[in-house]
Amino acid sequence: MRYRSMPNTARDSIAEFLIANIPKRIVLSIEEALIVGAQRAYAAARGMDKGHLANALGQDRHFHMNEGFHRALAANGANPTPLKGNSLVTGTAGSITLGRLNTSIGVWNRGRSSVMRRELCEQNKHIAQFLQGDLFRVGTAPTACTIFFVACFARGPGCVLESPESIHVAVPEMEMKEWLFREPLSMFLARYDHGTQVQADRVTPKLKAAVQQRDKMLGSGDE
Incomplete structure (x- = not known):
């Protein structure tokens, strides 16, 4: 998926809508849960043969990060859907559906392959009207939407994979x-x-070293 360039006022309008529905504590809990889930996944996959380490790590990330995401949602009253195999876990905050997905750095089209994710995003049609200057017309202001917490991972030798x-x-x-x-x-x-x-931050953000080392149960390794 490509990113639609938009005026700062439109971005701020969307952000205001999200913040009005999602308490900060939920965002912080999800951040921590995804980091810890990723670390546990790497610990579980570490030591696998290099021939299928990438696949094993991807699968372990799905399960461990889903569990962490589920716990974060439940702890904050965000009504998570049940954990069940490869099914997506979603929650709700106000009128917003919360989901998550993993991707590699620079690869932003992975989520579209999921039929369930596309179905969840059908309610985002009013957000497009946000960007077309229709926000203040009767009936066009969004009453619901779906968002994703997207965890971006590095790939290749020498990268921090945990x-x-x-x-x-x-x-x-x-x-x-x-x-x-x-x-x-x-x-x-x-x-x-x-x-x-x-103010726009043009520097690619990286997680703090202290956070990366949290619950560290592993050494170095390549995906």
């Missing part, structure tokens, strides 16, 4: 062909303290 390089809050359009809003979690969290208008 934790995401970054986590983003992202809002796709209804057919998941492009992202209407996409922002590093650090920037999004800053909006809670400084209002919805924040």
Whole structure:
């Protein structure tokens, strides 16, 4: 999926809608849960043969990060769906559906392959009207939407594989062909303290070293 360039006012309007529905504590809990889940997944996969380490790590990330995401949602009253095999886990905060997905750095079209994700995003049709200047027309202001917490992982020898390089809050359009809003979690969290208008951060965010080492149960390894 490509990212739709938009004026800062449109980005701020979407961010304001998200913040009005999602308490900051939920975002913080999800951030921690995804980091710890990724670390546990790497610990579980470490030592596998290099021929299928990447597949094993991807599968372990799905299960461990799903469990962490589920716990974070449940602990904050966000009504998580049951854990069940490869099924997606989603929750709700206000009128917003919360989901998650993993991807590699620079690869932003992976989520569209899921039929369930595309179905969840059908309610995002009003967000597009947000960007077309229709926000203040009767009946066009969004009453619900689906967002994803996207964990971006590095790939290849020498990369830090046990934790995401970054986590983003992202809002796709209804057919998941492009992202209407996409922002590093650090920037999004800053909006809670400084209002919805924040200065664009052009530096690729990386998780703090102290966070990356949390619950560290592993050494170095290649995917």
